[in-house]
Amino acid sequence: MTPFSYVRAADADAAVRHSGADAKYLGGGTNLVDLMRETIERPGTLVDVTGLSAGITETDGGGLLIGAAVRNTALAEHGLVRRRYPMLARAIVAGASPQIRNMATVAGNILQRTRCAYFYDRAGSRCNKRQPGRGCDAIDGFNRMHAILGASPSCVATHPSDMCVALAALDATVHVSSADGERRLPFADLHRLPGDAPDLDTVLLPGDLITAVELPPLALAERSTYRKVRDRSSYAFALVSVAAALSVENGTVTDVRLALGGVAHKPWRASKAEQALRGQPATEAAFRVAAAAELAAAEPLRDNTFKVELAQRTIVAVLGELAGVEVTGGGA
Incomplete structure (x- = not known):
């Protein structure tokens, strides 16, 4: 593993101050640490953001505001989530293992990277997501798990999250903090299709920090799965x-x-x-x-x-x- 420095941020403002070109935000670490072990991700600094909000609260309009550091298990087990947004609870429980769900955070789940085997095979495979311009061995390789919609000649990888599928259906909003202030993004616009830049998973800019996810009041969602x-x-x-x-x-x-x-x-x-x-x-x-x-x-x-x-x-x-x-x- 490449050497790195570690900073624990007490809040979002502190986290953003410590962000830089070679920094990565660390939540539960269930994906980022694996990628660091494989030397696919090599941050110079890890900014620990587990001190961000881990609360789930009702909004004035009747929706839910979910803190970035909420653990997946806590979200799936929350009474209001299970009653008002059952598809979200079921999606989370369908993902990973109980041990991983106990550690993984909401923001970390959103920002996890593809599990494409060619992306992980740093020693033997070409991957434009890992090394732009190298090519994509998945296109002519073993591609049973890969994309059938929205792919490009540069990348046919799929997004691995279950939770994110439910958030897309629920018209969630992502709260983002940066050195320039705060803004909100429709969840459906957060992740990118590969195009000719598959190494860019989202529209977030360097230093952007997800601080919360907001679910709208949606009576329809009570009848969901x-x-x-x-x-x-x-x-x-x-x-x-x-x-x-x-x-x-x-x-x-x-x-x-x-x-x-x-x-x-x-x-x-x-x-x-x-x-x-x-x-x-x-x-x-x-x-x-x-x-x-x-x-x-x-x-x-x-x-x-x-x-x-x-x-x-x-x-x-x-x-x-x-x-x-x-x-x-x-x-x-």
Whole structure:
């Protein structure tokens, strides 16, 4: 491991003051420390931000403000989260292991990097995310776990988080602090698609610090869920996952939120499917049309063509569950 200095910040202002070009913020360390061991990340300074807010409070408007240092387990077990935003609680529990969830923080989960095997193989593989301009061995390599939406010739990696899929569906807002002050970002705009700069995971600037995540008051979210399809029942990343919330009145879809995991470089908001569903009957046929509309732009690789149908089936199955509609044509 490359030598580094360590600073513990008492609050956000102190953390930002210690940030620099070669500094990294340290929360639970469940991803960053692994990357440092592999010498993929080599910060000159670690700024410990576990002293940031670990509180979960109601906002004046009826939403929730979640501190950056809240542990994943605490968030998943919080009564208001479980009651008002069940998809979020279920998404978190579907991720990693209990031990990791006990350590991992909300901000750290958001900023974790891809688990693409080629990204981690520093000794033997080319990776534009790790070394811009080197090439991407995943494109012609073993790419069963890789992206089918929003990828580029530079990178086909997927974002690994379960929690972030739910946050994308819930229209969360990210609170950011920097030397220039504070600002807020729509969660859907935080992560980047790879384009020709896959080494840039988010739109955050050097020194930017996530201080909180805000969930809006969303009655729709009380009727929500999260489903993760994976190779084994625990401690496995998603092949495909779906976070969904659905409102149905008199048999018609009045509102819906959908996001997908395991299919793109960022948590994928399924806006085309949402648009296709609103005002339509809550039927299996309508769910299938909406799922097909979302996956029409998919560009699968040699080993992951199955993800297209798997994603469609999972969307239909989850919507059917929320609507109380029996899915007869197969689901995931």
